[in-house]
Amino acid sequence: MMCIRMLQRLCVAIFLMFAITGGAAAADRPKEGVEADASTRQVAITSSFTGTEILVFGTVENSVQPSPEAGTYDIIVVVEGMPSPVVVREKSRVAGIWINTSSLPFASVPSYYAIASTRPIDEIADRALLDANQIGFDHVHMAHARDVDVDAATVQSFKDALIRLKEAQGVYVRRDFGVTFIGRSLFRATISLPPNVPVGPLTARVYLFKEGKLLGQYQSRVMLQREGIERFIHNFAISQPLAYGIVTVLLAAAAGLTAAFAFRKPA
Amino acid sequence: MTLYLPIAEMSVSVITFLALGGTVGFLSGLFGVGGGFLLAPLLTFLGIPPGVAVATSTSHVVASSVSGAMTHHRRGNVDVKLGLVMLAGGLVGTYLGVNFVRILTARGLFELTVSLTYVIFLGTVGTLILFEGINASRKPRAPGGSSLRKPGQHSWIERLPFKMRFPRSKLYTSAVPPVVIGMFVGFMSAIMGIGGGFVMIPALIYLLRVPTGLVIGTSLFQIVFVSATATVLHAVENKSVDIVLAVILIAGGVLGAQFGTMAGEKLRGEHLRVLLGMLILLVAARMAFDLAVRPGDLYSLALLPGAP
Numbered sequence: 001m002m003c004i005r006m007l008q009r010l011c012v013a014i015f016l017m018f019a020i021t022g023g024a025a026a027a028d029r030p031k032e033g034v035e036a037d038a039s040t041r042q043v044a045i046t047s048s049f050t051g052t053e054i055l056v057f058g059t060v061e062n063s064v065q066p067s068p069e070a071g072t073y074d075i076i077v078v079v080e081g082m083p084s085p086v087v088v089r090e091k092s093r094v095a096g097i098w099i100n101t102s103s104l105p106f107a108s109v110p111s112y113y114a115i116a117s118t119r120p121i122d123e124i125a126d127r128a129l130l131d132a133n134q135i136g137f138d139h140v141h142m143a144h145a146r147d148v149d150v151d152a153a154t155v156q157s158f159k160d161a162l163i164r165l166k167e168a169q170g171v172y173v174r175r176d177f178g179v180t181f182i183g184r185s186l187f188r189a190t191i192s193l194p195p196n197v198p199v200g201p202l203t204a205r206v207y208l209f210k211e212g213k214l215l216g217q218y219q220s221r222v223m224l225q226r227e228g229i230e231r232f233i234h235n236f237a238i239s240q241p242l243a244y245g246i247v248t249v250l251l252a253a254a255a256g257l258t259a260a261f262a263f264r265k266p267a
Numbered sequence: 268m269t270l271y272l273p274i275a276e277m278s279v280s281v282i283t284f285l286a287l288g289g290t291v292g293f294l295s296g297l298f299g300v301g302g303g304f305l306l307a308p309l310l311t312f313l314g315i316p317p318g319v320a321v322a323t324s325t326s327h328v329v330a331s332s333v334s335g336a337m338t339h340h341r342r343g344n345v346d347v348k349l350g351l352v353m354l355a356g357g358l359v360g361t362y363l364g365v366n367f368v369r370i371l372t373a374r375g376l377f378e379l380t381v382s383l384t385y386v387i388f389l390g391t392v393g394t395l396i397l398f399e400g401i402n403a404s405r406k407p408r409a410p411g412g413s414s415l416r417k418p419g420q421h422s423w424i425e426r427l428p429f430k431m432r433f434p435r436s437k438l439y440t441s442a443v444p445p446v447v448i449g450m451f452v453g454f455m456s457a458i459m460g461i462g463g464g465f466v467m468i469p470a471l472i473y474l475l476r477v478p479t480g481l482v483i484g485t486s487l488f489q490i491v492f493v494s495a496t497a498t499v500l501h502a503v504e505n506k507s508v509d510i511v512l513a514v515i516l517i518a519g520g521v522l523g524a525q526f527g528t529m530a531g532e533k534l535r536g537e538h539l540r541v542l543l544g545m546l547i548l549l550v551a552a553r554m555a556f557d558l559a560v561r562p563g564d565l566y567s568l569a570l571l572p573g574a575p
Contacts, residue, residue, distance in 0.1 A: 050271070050278045085570070086568055086569065087375065087569050088566055088567070089567050090565055090566050091562060091565045092565070093561075096559060099379055161566035165567070168564075169568075196276060196277050196278075230271060233510060237508070237510070241503040242499065242503055247510070248498055248502065248508055248513055249326065249329055249498050251326075251513070251514065252326045252329040257334055257337060260333075260335075
């Protein structure tokens with residue numbers, strides 16, 4: 001009997017020990033986080049620039065994902081340009097011709113906004129969370145000028161037009177399945193910069209989600225600047241516009257005279 | 268081969284724009300016009316922002332008119348005094364025009380204004396040239412070869428003050444009409460990216476009664492300086508002159524112009540005028556069509572001034 005009781009106690013002790021250590025393991029299990037970077041920190045706009053691609057890659061720290069395809073985590077990569085003021089104009093027909101009749105200025109909208117994710121962002125997180133972190137075209141803060149008296153529906157239609165036009169220009173890019181896991185924790189996404197990408201610093205942000213909750217984010221900068229002759233000409237045109245204009249005229253005049261001289265009929 | 272344009276901030280095909288410059292140059296050599304009226308709309312059509320298209324066209328006009336102006340000057344076909352008086356008005360008109368462009372751009376009305384001006388202006392001029400050409404080619408060629416009518420009397424012009432003597436043109440007339448004509452052409456040049464020869468030539472002949480031999484030379488003299496001024500002012504006020512685009516267009520343009528001139532010598536003047544009239548009307552019709560047809564997207568996007 002003693003033997004059995006002792007055995008029972010031992011079992012309980014072992015069970016408790018397992019329970020305690022097991023519980024402690026769950027509580028102590030390191031939190032998941034994200035680390036990421038962009039393949040290029042510096043993109044040069046030269047005279048041969050025709051757009052480029054940057055690779056954003058990163059890893060989920062302490063991943064519990066059993067395989068790349070498991071879909072335990074969701075990643076959203078956002079690459080954003082400097083905010084700039086824009087005006088959206090709407091045409092309507094006046095006396096038979098189409099004229100810009102109404103407009104809505106926006107004080108600050110991203111000049112460039114590329115978003116890639118493991119699946120459509122509205123499946124990843126709810127509206128409030130996306131709004132709070134300004135993830136996605138519809139959730140980015142786009143402030144319209146305050147002194148304009150317009151109703152919410154009109155603002156929305158102008159905002160929709162703004163997003164649509166920016167998408168058509170190729171400077172707002174969305175790729176719903178643009179982020180792929182290539183290991184249990186390693187992921188990558190390519191972000192394309194079109195030839196008309198607005199020149200200026202870019203911010204790359206990577207968000208890690210699990211079951212609709214934001215577990216971590218990581219931020220990095222990509223410089224996008226004119227280099228070489230492109231930089232020289234642009235600076236010249238902006239800082240010395242008078243000299244720039246005169247040089248253009250002299251070049252034009254010289255070209256005209258040279259051609260006339262070269263093709264002059266023998267007298 | 269593509270090249271990134273520093274001011275237009277886009278990547279373009281060099282071949283396309285060389286060919287465009289060459290075609291416009293060929294036509295301008297063929298018809299003896301600056302070609303700005305074709306270049307600015309075609310550039311816009313190829314996706315160059317309208318402001319850049321107009322400003323860069325003016326530099327192309329400098330290249331295409333400078334050699335003609337030099338040739339006429341060497342042959343003594345330029346009334347320099349009259350040219351300078353018109354230029355005084357021209358510079359004022361250009362300055363006003365360039366600032367007008369800036370104001371219109373800020374209000375989103377620039378494209379509309381350019382289109383309307385083109386439709387009205389080119390529609391009128393094109394119709395006049397076309398009918399004049401048709402009438403002239405119907406009639407047997409006059410022995411003198413000139414189809415230009417003798418100008419009538421303009422008593423109201425003769426009553427204007429500030430009389431000046433223009434010995435080269437053998438004129439004693441008020442300085443007001445040349446200054447006003449110069450100003451009008453300068454203004455048009457700045458907002459349309461054109462030289463304005465097809466306004467100035469009739470005005471010199473019919474309003475000022477300048478001898479026909481001096482008309483083209485004097486007009487070109489004025490155009491070179493007005494379009495040069497317009498280019499510089501656009502660069503200063505609107506920062507919209509793209510030197511890389513200008514060089515591509517001019518390279519194609521000056522070569523095209525030489526071949527155009529050769530081809531033009533083989534055609535009769537009246538036929539050339541009929542063709543030119545049709546070409547101008549075609550551009551006007553295309554612009555009118557764009558204004559009248561419902562655009563694909565009613566909304567459009569523009570950067571606000573002061574944007575980085």
